Amino acid sequence: MKRNGTVWLDLTDLQEWSGHFTGVQRVVFEYATRLVSDKSLNVRFLRFNQYHKDIKEIRYEDVFSNENDTHPTQVEGVHMDVKDRIKQQLIRVSGSLPPFLQEQLTQDRKKKLKQVAKKVYRGAQKAKHGAAVLKHRLVRNVQPSSYKAVTLTDQDTVLIVGKLWDYPEYVDLLSVLKQKVGFRYIQLIHDIIPVYQRHLFGDGLFEPFSNFLFEAVSGADELICISDSTAADVRFFAKDIGIQKELAIKRIQLGDTPQITAEATKPDFVSDKEKFLLTVGTVEVRKNHQLLYSVYKLARERGVTLPKLVVVGGNGWLTENMRFMVEHDDETKDTIVFKSGVSDTALKWLYQNCLFTVYPSIYEGWGLPVRESFAYGKYCITTKRSSLPEAGGTMAGYASGYDANEFLEKITETLNNLAAITKKTQKYQPYTWDQSYETLRSIIS
């Protein structure tokens, strides 16, 4: 059925977002910025208001304006300025102290002062973030007269790309409306890991996620998956819940062009000539950092020296014990370093200057960190689990995510043949978000 109505993109999970866009929010942002400029489609935006339990129209600029602090580079610019300024001030102050006081500033005391300064800084950032979130919530959920209720028709298309499962009442409302109104419902599915890999998440996600997925798979007119692996998982789920007909699932590839246009800046936790490996991603059990700990321990046992491993990612779940071990083990506390809140420009520097990346994840919907590594011309060692062979193709190196010996061998083989092995990745042509959008557009229209 050809529809002539509005294409509504849901922005619900961005309305309360403040700060750096990652993962799913990044995907929503990239498609939103292209949809809003696409004159061939009649695009508008909506969101679910969880306080009033209704669906309201929202303007693109309400969510993505600079003054609302949600543009990723804008936020990181502020982040960098403040941090750099504090650092500069401390250096200036310590330099201007009288000699007898400077003598008291031993390395140990400097280190302790630095830790205190970091804690103060983090506390200030948290307060700033909290104030921003509060501001967003107040702005979003006070209903100015310009926020109109959305009346969907059977000519409309509703496109959901974000994390609908965070809003169970929205899942219910949307499914009832879909049944009653008959609009076209397009759902992009990133992965369904919480359904069949419950052990990789804490309590509380399986239920809302399963409910969302049930309504999406049984109710959507179009399903889009970001990998063949995810599509296969969705087909399995469909059969499991009693849908006999073969689902026609469309495939879309996410963009992996490096987004950071600003100049790279060296973070202070890596010294100039230091060789290091890099792994990027939330520190959660699924990303399998525990394997990397085993790899480094095994290397040590065998007398193999590995480069420092820099782990960049926010704190996730089910990894406290692993982190404790790494950070308290004298053999690893300086060779495996966890860094969160790393700025975009620092991350860019890390990608540009690492030897290669490792990504031993147990399960993925796609594997964007693998492609991002290639986009920086860097080889990546990953696993053959789920969608990772699709993301890695013939450019990545592979080893078992459950075999520290195999992974170590792959790392040492790569270190010994780095130039030859990384030739291919240096010629990698990133897949752009514009290309990804073209696929989405062809599905919508």
Next chain:
Amino acid sequence: MKSSKKVLLMSTYPIKGALTGGPLRVKAILEEYKKHFKSVSHVAVFSRYHHPAGYEPTDIAVRGDLAQATRYAPDTSDYLIGKAIATDKELRARVIAYIEQLHPDIIQIEQMFCWIGLKDAIKDLSYSPQITYSSHNIEWSMKKELLDGLGYKREDIAQMIEDIKSAEYDLASKASAVFAVTKADGESLVAMGAKSYTLARNGVFPLNAQEKDIEYWRAYFAQRGIEQIAVFIGSAHPPNIQGFKEMIGFGLGFLKRNQAIVLAGDVGTNIMDNLDRQDAQQFTSLRRLISVGRLSHPRLQGLLSYAHTILLPITEGGGSNLKTAEAIASRKPVVATTKAYRSFDEFKDAPQVLLADTRQKFKDSISRSFEENNVTKLDSKVDVNSVLWSVCLQPMSQKLEEI
């Protein structure tokens, strides 16, 4: 003109407020007999632990150690009580005193369990009443199947099964009249020694829903965004649960958002209590599966009246099906297994009946029934009144008058 014969019905369960199964059948028999006999009574020899509120003052509750023994044996309490009528002196005395006092001409044993002990205790009576046997199932094989299904060890239940079997054979051969709910059961009873049998299949009371009860359900489901329901009513009897799992199961994604399967009675409570909420298929079935628990009679009538489709996923068990009679009397579209229509064969080709004996066909039939959206596609050649209790049980009162 009513017969002056005095009739006493005996069972191991009370019938006060009966809504389902055996108690409902006994209640219907009592009402039917009262039309034809001047004095008709019912007495339950029962355990209060399993019927805490619904019993008559004249019902005989077991006491003391026997009561304790039945407390933790819901699956075998009928046997324990039946046996104790002979072996428990106090109980035996109370039962005999009750019968002596009432002095019935006919004692009708409902579901043979009382006979396990009564066949001996009856010798204490000062007179010899006629005994009739009102069979609801072939009890010894049903009990064996039930206990096997619950994981009881064969050696632990062997004596019990043997006692039930020999008592059932004894009753079938000695009874002045034997009543069966299906032809198959009747033939089994003849093989067990009955000289003959009278067929008196299960029926229903006429559907009599009040508008307020129908409106209750309309609002209840509207709140949940549901407009079409398929209802399965049943007790927690294992064949009901097994039937649901075999013929429907938990993969309910084939239903639309405004459709649901509704479980009424303890079948729903049992299924919900045992649902694995960490399994994706079972957990997500709750998006289309609703249990409304045990209902009062008016609410149940309202639900049947509101329902779009009645489900009869019966795959095992003997006897005939009260639910089938209910479904026929409701005049609603029905999705059923062929087995559900045993002893109701003349109704299974009616246009509103969709028969399905595989899970996929059963589910497809539910979807088709919703799609066709034809609430009363009744075949005028079929006499729905023939499933009413008054019609089904008439042969029993006729026979009782003859003996």
